[in-house]
Amino acid sequence: MRQAIMSSPGKIEYFKVKAPGELKPNELLLKIERIGICGSDVHVFHGEHPATPYPVVQGHEYSATVEFVGENVSKAKPGMKVTARPQQVCGKCNPCKRGQYNACQNLKVEGFQAPGVAQDYFIVSEDRLVVLPDSFTFEQGAMVEPAAVGAHATSRPTRLNGKNVVVSGAGTIGNLVAQFAKARGAKKVLITDVSDYRLDKAKECGIELTLNVKNAPVEDEIKSCFGDEGFQVGFEAAGVQTSLDLLLANVEKGGDVVILGVYAKNPEVNMYYVGEHELNIYGSMMYRHRDYEEAVSMIAEGKIKTEPLVSKHFPFSEFGKAYKYIDDMRDKAMKVMIDL
Ligand SMILES: NC(=O)c1ccc[n+]([C@@H]2O[C@H](COP(=O)([O-])OP(=O)(O)OC[C@H]3O[C@@H](n4cnc5c(N)ncnc54)[C@H](O)[C@@H]3O)[C@@H](O)[C@H]2O)c1
Ligand SMILES: [Zn+2]
Ligand SMILES: [Zn+2]
Structure with a gap:
C-alpha cells in the first residue's frame, strides 16, 4: 500500500x-x-x-x-x-x-x-x-473530527441555553463551535474574525451575527449586538492575545471563557481582573467518544453544516x-x- x-x-x-x-x-x-x-x-x-x-x-x-x-x-x-x-x-x-x-x-x-x-x-x-x-x-x-471539537467545547461551560455567546475566531473550529452553540440553544451567537471571507463562511453556515474586529470599535459593536444583556460565555478559537483580551474584558462578570486556541506566543492575562470578575476559565481538549457521536448525529440532522x-x-x-x-x-x- x-x-x-x-x-x-x-x-x-x-x-x-x-x-x-x-x-x-x-x-x-x-x-x-x-x-x-x-x-x-x-x-x-x-x-x-x-x-x-x-x-x-x-x-x-x-x-x-x-x-x-x-x-x-x-x-x-x-x-x-x-x-x-x-x-x-x-x-x-x-x-x-x-x-x-x-x-x-x-x-x-x-x-x-x-x-x-x-x-x-x-x-x-x-x-x-x-x-x-x-x-x-x-x-x-x-x-466529524473538527465538529467533535465544537461539540466538546460547547459542553464545557454550564448550559448555553438562553445565553449570549461570543466566539472569537471564525476558522473551521470557531465556525463549528458557533454552530454548536446555536444548536445547544444559545440566544444570540456573535462570531468575530479579522477575515471577511471567513465571516462570510460563518454566515453561509447560519451564524448571522458577525464582526470583523479589524474595522470596528469592538466594544461598541458588542454593545450594539447584545444591548444591556451583554454576553455570558466566550469561546477563544483564534489563539492570539487580542482575541483572548476581547473576551476577558467584555464577558459579563461571573461569565465563562472557554479556551480552545493553541497560542504560538503565550498570552498575558490580568489575573486580578479574572479573580475580581469571578470569571470561569475552562480548558477544552479535543473530544470524547460521545462528542464524536453527537457530531455525527448533528451533521446527519443538518443542524451542523x-x-x-x-x-x-x-x-x-x-x-x-x-x-x-x-x-x-x-x-x-x-x-x-x-x-x-
Ligand atoms: N482545543 C482543541 O481541542 C483544539 C482542536 C483543534 C484546533 N484547536 C486550535 O483552535 C484554534 C482554531 O483552529 P482553526 O483550525 O479554526 O484555525 P484557523 O487558523 O483556521 O482559525 C483561526 C481564526 O482566527 C482568526 N483570527 C486571528 N486573529 C483574530 C482576532 N484578533 N480575533 C478574532 N479572530 C482572529 C483568523 O483569521 C482565523 O480565521 C487554533 O489555535 C487551533 O490550534 C484546538
Ligand atoms: Zn485536526
Ligand atoms: Zn490515561
Missing part, C-alpha cells in the same frame, strides 16, 4: 509498504477514503508543532470504509462507512479512570505522537470507532501541493481534503 511520511519539516516522502495484516479480536482494518488537513498539521509541516517528533505519518481527521473486522467486533461490518477518534489513551491514569481520557496523562494523538492514517489501510480498535450513516459523504465523515468549509481536494500523491495551497491561499483555504 501507499504511505506518506513526513521525514522532516516540509518534506513528504512516499513509500510502498506492506499493508497491515493480523487483526486482534477487537480491531478493524480500514480503507482510508479522505483525510482533512487542519492547522495543527500545518504547524507540523512547518516544524512549529511543540509535541511532534519526525519522522511522522500524519492524518487524524478522516473517513474510511471497513475492509475487515476482528472476531469480536460487533459495531461494524465490511463495506460500512466509518471514522474513528485518533486518541491513544492509557486507561490507567486518574483522568482516564474518571472518564476524562481526552486529557489522559499519557495521551498519544495519531498523526502527532503516534502514526496517523496517511496510507491506504489502517488498523483501529473498536472502542474508538464511530459508524457513519449511509447518507454521509466521505467529506462529511472527515469533518460542514460543506461550506471544504475549500479544495488534492489527490494523495499531492500532499505537498495541498500544504502549498494552504500557505498561498491563507484565509481563503479552510478545510483541505486529501482523497485516497
Whole structure:
C-alpha cells in the first residue's frame, strides 16, 4: 500500500509498504477514503508543532470504509462507512479512570505522537470507532473530527441555553463551535474574525451575527449586538492575545471563557481582573467518544453544516501541493481534503 511520511519539516516522502495484516479480536482494518488537513498539521509541516517528533505519518481527521473486522467486533461490518477518534489513551491514569481520557496523562494523538492514517489501510480498535450513516459523504465523515471539537467545547461551560455567546475566531473550529452553540440553544451567537471571507463562511453556515474586529470599535459593536444583556460565555478559537483580551474584558462578570486556541506566543492575562470578575476559565481538549457521536448525529440532522468549509481536494500523491495551497491561499483555504 501507499504511505506518506513526513521525514522532516516540509518534506513528504512516499513509500510502498506492506499493508497491515493480523487483526486482534477487537480491531478493524480500514480503507482510508479522505483525510482533512487542519492547522495543527500545518504547524507540523512547518516544524512549529511543540509535541511532534519526525519522522511522522500524519492524518487524524478522516473517513474510511471497513475492509475487515476482528472476531469480536460487533459495531461494524465490511463495506460500512466509518471514522474513528485518533486518541491513544492509557486507561490507567486518574483522568482516564474518571472518564476524562481526552486529557489522559499519557495521551498519544495519531498523526502527532503516534502514526496517523496517511496510507491506504489502517488498523483501529473498536472502542474508538464511530459508524457513519449511509447518507454521509466521505467529506462529511472527515469533518466529524473538527465538529467533535465544537461539540466538546460547547459542553464545557454550564448550559448555553438562553445565553449570549461570543466566539472569537471564525476558522473551521470557531465556525463549528458557533454552530454548536446555536444548536445547544444559545440566544444570540456573535462570531468575530479579522477575515471577511471567513465571516462570510460563518454566515453561509447560519451564524448571522458577525464582526470583523479589524474595522470596528469592538466594544461598541458588542454593545450594539447584545444591548444591556451583554454576553455570558466566550469561546477563544483564534489563539492570539487580542482575541483572548476581547473576551476577558467584555464577558459579563461571573461569565465563562472557554479556551480552545493553541497560542504560538503565550498570552498575558490580568489575573486580578479574572479573580475580581469571578470569571470561569475552562480548558477544552479535543473530544470524547460521545462528542464524536453527537457530531455525527448533528451533521446527519443538518443542524451542523460542514460543506461550506471544504475549500479544495488534492489527490494523495499531492500532499505537498495541498500544504502549498494552504500557505498561498491563507484565509481563503479552510478545510483541505486529501482523497485516497
Ligand atoms: N482545543 C482543541 O481541542 C483544539 C482542536 C483543534 C484546533 N484547536 C486550535 O483552535 C484554534 C482554531 O483552529 P482553526 O483550525 O479554526 O484555525 P484557523 O487558523 O483556521 O482559525 C483561526 C481564526 O482566527 C482568526 N483570527 C486571528 N486573529 C483574530 C482576532 N484578533 N480575533 C478574532 N479572530 C482572529 C483568523 O483569521 C482565523 O480565521 C487554533 O489555535 C487551533 O490550534 C484546538
Ligand atoms: Zn485536526
Ligand atoms: Zn490515561
